[in-house]
Amino acid sequence: MSLNFGKVAVLFGGTSAEREVSLRSGQAVLSALVAQGINAIAIDPKIDDVTQLKAQGFDRAFIVLHGRGGEDGTIQGLLTYLQIPYTGSDVLSSAITMDKSKTKQIWKSVGLPTAKYQIIIKNHYDPSQAKDILKELSGTVMVKPVNEGSSIGMAKVDNVEDLNKALLDAFKFDKKVLLETWIEGEEYTVSMLSGAALPAIKMATDNDFYDYQAKYQSTETRYYCPCGLDDQEMQTLNKLANAAFSSIGCQGWGRVDFMRDTNKQWFLLEINSVPGMTETSLVPKAAKQAGYSFEQLVLEILTQTLA
Structure with a gap:
């Protein structure tokens, strides 16, 4: 096994908020x-000189960098230049998925369902616009820094004062902020692996939404896999996940997040091109339901670099 893969750089840590x-x-x-006997070595771009990976004899890379520098095409571009095969999506699709506004624009252009939204630019925003923005987006909105993940900088707001405060907070993370119409309903995620959708997961939290605390700190968040959808609903969800993933040009593995409103209409939220990979993260949970151990899952992802 180790002979097939050679020397593997496992890239994690980095300098992002994640x-x-x-x-x-x-x-x-x-x-x-x-x-599993693989010659895998930890590489942290915050500490290690990743430009020397080829000179150091690395044959391939397993990218586990979340956020900027890892999911935005930056490390993918370097590895492409160094001619080192790597896991996950390529430079362009990684850059697009990191930018929530670009992702939504593409989905909208190909007719995929996503919530109504506006993009707010830090240097062009006037707080007096808040009232009209709320009215345009049905009164309650989700505030999201465009280029952050793990729900960092996100907030749910329904009044002018809170919107302006949330924007100030979000601008600390990004000069571009996405405002989405709030969708009342249930949140689901579909993990993608080697061109196929893994079993969907439904997430439930007592928080206002599935935020950073619910994802990484709470012991009260509930995960349902099987998720409770019937066969027809699952076919619809998986078809949407595949369409969303392929429309951006993603490949290898990743995760597509959804909301389903009270009328049972699906809305795409975003794609994670390098999702969390702790043994209790969502992709491993879905893979376990599909019959993969954690070791089998990481091996399947790494095997994609041999293609």
Whole structure:
């Protein structure tokens, strides 16, 4: 096995706001690869000189960098230049999925369902616009920094004062902020692996939404897999997930997030091109339901670099 893969760089940590999550994901992946006899070595771009990976004899890379520098096409571009095969999506699709506004624009252009939205630019925003924005977006909105993940900088607001405060907070993370019409309903996610949809997961939290605390700190968040949808509903959801994933040009593995409103209408939220990979993250949960152990999952993802 180790002879087939050669020397593998497991890239995790980095400098993004999601560094702590990436450290946990990367350590889990590294441990699983080493346990299977693979010559896998930890590389943290915050500490290590990633421009020297080729000179150091690395044959391929397993990317477990979340957020900017890892999911935005930056590391993918470097690895492409160095001619080192890597896991996951290519430069362009990684860059698009990191930018929530570009992702939504593409989905809208090909007729895929996504919530009504506006893009707010920090240097062009006037707080006096808040009232009209709320009216245009049905009164309650989700505030999301365009280029962040793990629900960092996100907030649910329904009045002018809170909207302006939430925007100020979001601008600390990004100069572009996405405002989406709030969707009342249930949240689901579909993990993609080697061109196929894994079993969907429904997430439930007592928080206002599935935020950072619900994802990484709470012991009260509920995960349902099987998710409770009937066969026809699952076919619809998987078809949407595949269409959303392929429309951006994603490949290998990833995760597509959804909301289903009270009228049972689906809305696409975003794509995670390098999702969390701790042993309790969503992709491993879905893979387990499909019959993959965590070790088998990471091996399947790494095997994609041999193609």
